[in-house]
Amino acid sequence: MGALLHLKNITKRYPGVVALDDVSLEVEAGEIHALMGENGAGKSTLIKIVSGAIKPEEGSICLSGKTYAAMTPAISNSEGVGVIYQEFNLVPSLSVAENVFLGQKVGGRVFMDFAAMRRGAGDIFRDLGVEINVDSQVGELSFAKQQMVEIAKAVCKEARLLIMDEPSAAIAQAEVENMMRIVLRLREKGVTVIYISHRMEEIFRLADRVTVLRDGRFITTLPMSEVTRKNLIALMVGREMNESFPARAAAPQEVVLEVDRLCGNGDFDISFSLREGEILGIAGLVGAGRTELAKVLFGAARMDSGEIRLNGKPARIRSPRQAIASGIGLIPEDRKDEGGFMDYSILWNISVMSLRRLSNWVFVSREREQKLGRHYGELLRIKTPSYDQLLKNLSGGNQQKVVLAKVLAAQTNIILFDEPTRGIDVGAKQEIYQLMNGLAARGVSIIMITSEMEELIGMSDRILVMRDGRAAGELTREEFDQRRILELASGL
Amino acid sequence: MNKLKTPRWGDILQSNMPWLILAVLCVVFSFFTDHFFSLRNIVNILNQNSYVIIAAMGISLIMMSGSLDLSTGYQMSMVGVVSGLLLTRLALPVPLVIFLAILLGIAMNMANALLVHRMNLTLLMVTVGTMNIYQGLSYTISDSMVISGFPAAFKFLGQGYIGPVPFPIILTAILFVIMNIFLTRTYMGRYVYALGGNAEASRLAGINVLGVKLMIAGITGAFVALSTLMLISRLGTAQSSVGPGTEFTVITGVLVGGVSIRGGEGRLSGVVAGILIMAILSNGMQMANMGVYAQFIVKGAIMLLAIGFDVFQMKRRQLAQSARRREKERTAKE
Structure with missing residues (x-):
């Protein structure tokens, strides 16, 4: 034929x-x-x-x-x-x-x-x-x-x-x-x-x-x-790792987050733990339940059963507000609709999660807000002529930095990154990687959901592979291997 | 990129557009009538429209947060007849009636907000229903009668003077200052804009969305009640047909004043200008002996224009944005 x-x-x-x-x-x-x-x-x-x-x-x-x-x-x-x-x-x-x-x-x-x-x-x-x-x-x-x-x-x-x-x-x-x-x-x-x-x-x-x-x-x-x-x-x-990832010495620390048979929405049933200053990569195919897991951990979607423990103590996380108060932050996959306020300024975005802390009684202190904005803007090297610039006018990489600044400014120490470099150009990706490493070095614990193999292997200290909502395997740094990960993810 | 630091003339002009339109209208009308610019006429227009401006300050909160309330007119109808009966039939003291009226306004708006939350609907859908309920309640309570004979103390609210200045204007000015501070300086005010800018991002930013909505409902309810009290005090009577219709004038004025129909944008000063534009137009139409129904046609057309302009601007901005981005990519590649 x-x-x-x-x-x-x-x-x-x-x-x-x-x-x-x-x-x-x-x-x-x-x-x-x-x-x-x-x-x-x-x-x-x-x-x-x-x-x-x-x-x-x-x-x-x-x-x-x-x-x-x-x-x-x-x-x-x-x-x-x-x-x-x-x-x-x-x-x-x-x-x-x-x-x-x-x-x-x-x-x-x-x-x-x-x-x-x-x-x-x-x-x-x-x-x-x-x-x-x-x-x-x-x-x-x-x-x-x-x-x-x-x-x-x-x-x-x-x-x-x-x-x-x-x-x-x-x-x-x-x-x-x-x-x-x-x-x-x-x-x-x-x-x-x-x-x-x-x-x-x-x-x-x-x-x-x-x-x-x-x-x-x-x-x-x-x-x-x-x-x-x-x-x-x-x-x-069949591809060589062609991007260089900054090296990082990971010293084992205390466990900060334990997830015990967590179920949500019928999408997953999973247990794992996260250590202080660790980057845990979560791999899996589309539909494996990774984003849903992040949403439940952040209190943005309903948790059906299981337990989340923070520093050994059971935590009650039923809303994003409680998650943030417990020190958990989320960088959503969809920057435009969930991550940032596109029509507002950089400064507005950085401070929006911290307004209460920046306020005297009910009045937002402009001075403290400016200081907070400058602090995180410089920490994350946000490139802009002015912090009054609207978020939608920035490049994808800079937008992501602003979203990250917003979450960090709310004093979170466990950060869930859902596809951290989606829609970001190569140069800015490297910067995001360096920032993530810098955060981990300062004791921030990171869960990174990613579909990019290079990013997964280059950035993670440990990789959890999900398949059909369950843990298909966990790999330590020595065991990282592209084929092994794909095999686990596709159920070979 | 650097030129963005200095605001362009176009931007300044655009952000003050409502005031510009108002100025042009004033000039045009001053040609037609000799005494338009007289102090007396200006004070008169402000005085007559104080109640509209106060209602608009409440309603613009709702609109800035990205919702639309159609029931305001019938809320006013309810507050009017209930307060009227409390003042005359029960002869309650004036401060107590004011307090109860404000409570009623808050309750009706909170009911709307809770229905939105519980039934997972938009405020527009809920108020299509509740506007009829409030209308029915109002006519049942008033029995379609005109209520009159308010105590002298109550009349001060709509007809009183402090020195040479009418009390409604003073109250409006005070409320304007408070609301402006609320919107621009407090964290709750920021949350109003956050909700209008992106409701899902607000939730994920840990903002208590229901709490903010209830707060908005509370403030709006209080403003709507105050507005109604001022109106019936000035008229000297209360009846169920007083109030309905105001919501359309107000919504149109708020839109003309630069609040986006999608929420998230707009300033209170623009809202005041928008209401005054509507007031002067309506004043002019009355002088031109246009009937009430012809005025509806004009107001409806203005509302469509305002919405159309809002959407047109948004589309233009999006186009300019993507053009700018493409330009940047091109230069980056070279």
């Missing part, structure tokens, strides 16, 4: 990064083609280029014999490309049948033929071997069932190429089996599938061929019969 999709020399640049660098890729008609790579390897960018959501700077896309410089959503739609993103595109308030036929006309010119719609949806599900009530409201369904509706929607539009982005990330283990069966059924029906996943067992069960991307570059495409799990991981990692 010939190639259904042929990407030729695709290059896509974003400010500061090359997301895809001269990538060529062939997907044959009727195959299940796995796409693998670490976070940031360029998988999502590639999907968006095929679906027409973004345009590449260079290269061409050849789909069913026709060549395009760039796709548009309209073209990809009419050519039968269906994409199932991690976030579903469903209307929760409508029924299953209505969602399956969303955007399509069934029936006459004015009135919809609901009976035909229900029959049509029923046929599709029967053909896929899915038991579902076509009248139930989509918002009431489980994620796994919603995913089935997404698949049926694509089938209904007669998709010939179906792209699935991490389809197993959001659904329960027991339901993955069912989803995989349906993917195989789609192949029997002649649908070509591009399947993106980190999970080895799925890839080996489903895929005919696999393409590995790394740092935006094409590495190789191989038939599944020619690869083993070990060498697939080696292909994905």
